[in-house]
Amino acid sequence: MAQNVYKAHDHHVCIDSAVARARALCEQQGARLTPVRQRVLELVWANHKPVGAYDLLPKLAEEGFNSAPPTVYRALDFLLDLGLVHRISSLNAFIGCTHPGEAHPSCFFVCRECGEAQELDAEQVNKIARQAEAMLGVRVEQQMTELMGLCPRCQDAA
């Protein structure tokens, strides 16, 4: 299971290590972590809530970056390709990945109240994929699972 976001933690470490992993991965793959791309990654990691592409635009603008939609979508596509971020389809939003290294299954729990997302172990989803391949003859190339509900904190609050 990935790191538990519901435990108290120094979030700067999350951001810093995300950038460090990104840098390493880009070097390894011969990809370029340009200023926009790095800044988008940092902004996605600003907290543990999936962020919309259009939420990033004004923040980039403030900092003097170009801020037209294609800029942020291109950066996000780049990060998605490297598995540095995941897309939460049901929210049209993006969130940082804790164990990047090319595209891999996306499996998250998202709280409908606070919006925080917790990455989950995707082992069971792999089972579904293997089962479908065996029983139906399909070939699975991508997987995503999204669970929605209430996180521990928001249950307590209610």
Add this chain to the structure above:
Amino acid sequence: MAQNVYKAHDHHVCIDSAVARARALCEQQGARLTPVRQRVLELVWANHKPVGAYDLLPKLAEEGFNSAPPTVYRALDFLLDLGLVHRISSLNAFIGCTHPGEAHPSCFFVCRECGEAQELDAEQVNKIARQAEAMLGVRVEQQMTELMGLCPRCQDAA
């Protein structure tokens, strides 16, 4: 596992039984399967490919139905609530469900070539949900899984 869409079948049966199930379910729940709603359901069932809301509009228009976006979105929302259709988030599209009866986990394989979707057994996804509840203390209310890849036919074609 739900019916296998890759096997030859008389598709009229799919549509007819979908409508029959819908009628029964609506009766049971005291909901009204109005003409627009039934027609939208039939159109969603026109084939086994997820269909976009905006693809339905012109077809409804041809048949003299009102055809503004809210009309089709309302019909789709109604059908979603009853579990008669599912939303494929990664495609912004909708597909008929073979075993309706209020909202339930959505689990599909979608072919990236032909676009056909095959509903899968969601038992493993339930396991993920229970695991997340046990280990993280979250409460899961909704689930969706989407697998992407190549269906048997499109593998053969390639």
Add this chain to the structure above:
DNA sequence: GGAGATTAGGTTATAATATTGCAATTCTAC
């Protein structure tokens, strides 16, 4: 069967998300 409540549908406008196409620039490898 009629009054009031509820549900469904019509209409217009607009919000939110995402992409296309092309020109300009920067980087990389030779």
Add this chain to the structure above:
DNA sequence: GTAGAATTGCAATATTATAACCTAATCTCC
């Protein structure tokens, strides 16, 4: 240093979804 590739800037537009407000149909209960 130059050709080719990757990246960015920019303007326009496509696609998906909802808001707000009103009218009409249907239900419920007496």
